[in-house]
Amino acid sequence: xxxxxxxxxxxxxxxxxxxxxxxxxxxxxxxxxxxDAVQTALAxxxxxxxxxxxxxxxxxxxxxxxxxxxxxxxxRAWFRREASWAHxxxxxxxRDPADxxxxxxxxxxxxxxxxxxxRAVLVLRYWExxxxxxxxxxxxxxxGTVKSQAARGxxxxxxxxxxxxxxxxxxx
Numbered sequence: 001x002x003x004x005x006x007x008x009x010x011x012x013x014x015x016x017x018x019x020x021x022x023x024x025x026x027x028x029x030x031x032x033x034x035x036d037a038v039q040t041a042l043a044x045x046x047x048x049x050x051x052x053x054x055x056x057x058x059x060x061x062x063x064x065x066x067x068x069x070x071x072x073x074x075x076r077a078w079f080r081r082e083a084s085w086a087h088x089x090x091x092x093x094x095r096d097p098a099d100x101x102x103x104x105x106x107x108x109x110x111x112x113x114x115x116x117x118x119r120a121v122l123v124l125r126y127w128e129x130x131x132x133x134x135x136x137x138x139x140x141x142x143x144g145t146v147k148s149q150a151a152r153g154x155x156x157x158x159x160x161x162x163x164x165x166x167x168x169x170x171x172x
Contacts, residue, residue, distance in 0.1 A: 001050060009049050012058060013042055020062060026123045027070045029112030037073070041065040063128065064138045071116045110160035118153030125150055 001009075017038060024034035041062050045052075052058070111119060117139075124135040125146070136143045 005049055008055065009046060012045075012055070016059065016062070017042070020059075020066065023063060023123065023128065024066050024070065026108075026111065026127055027067065027116075027119055028073075029108070033070070033073065037066050037069045040069055060134070060138060063124070064140075067120045067124070067138060071120060106161060107157075110157050113160055114153050114156050118149050118156060121146055121149040122153040122157070 020038045020041070021031075021034050024037045025031055028034055028037070044065055045058065045062055111122065114122065120139060121135060124130045124138055125132070130138065132143050132146050135146045139146065
């Protein structure tokens with residue numbers, strides 16, 4: 001790998017690592033597992049870096065790797081036995097003041113209880129603001145599967161949240 005390639009990769013990692021880590025945290029609910037998934041995804045990207053022709057938008061590729069790593073990890077039996085519940089970082093490290101709100105914490109706690117595939121669809125569709133076809137491509141499934149998983153995931157979130165959270169709707 002040339003020095004220019006290494007510099008380009010380092011620039012990408014510097015610019016995107018926080019956002020990718022936040023994305024991974026929403027998928028798994030564990031900061032340590034999120035960091036592990038991002039590191040593994042970036043290692044895989046580094047190996048493939050020379051072969052990547054279009055480096056203008058690598059995020060869908062890296063997000064797909066992260067989704068597959070986290071979904072595969074949650075399927076392993078040892079993960080269910082040894083799961084740890086990490087505490088979120090201290091408030092001084094978080095820039096968004098909305099992170100500390102009780103509603104956000106309730107939604108994050110409920111999202112952590114949603115099954116992994118449904119959670120992946122919810123995060124890609126509503127957090128990353130991807131379309132149904134983009135989400136289907138990222139998860140390598142049909143658009144119908146994305147729609148049904150999104151509907152089931154939203155229903156699960158509604159059941160888990162119950163009366164403790166009522167979203168504010170804007171009036172037209």
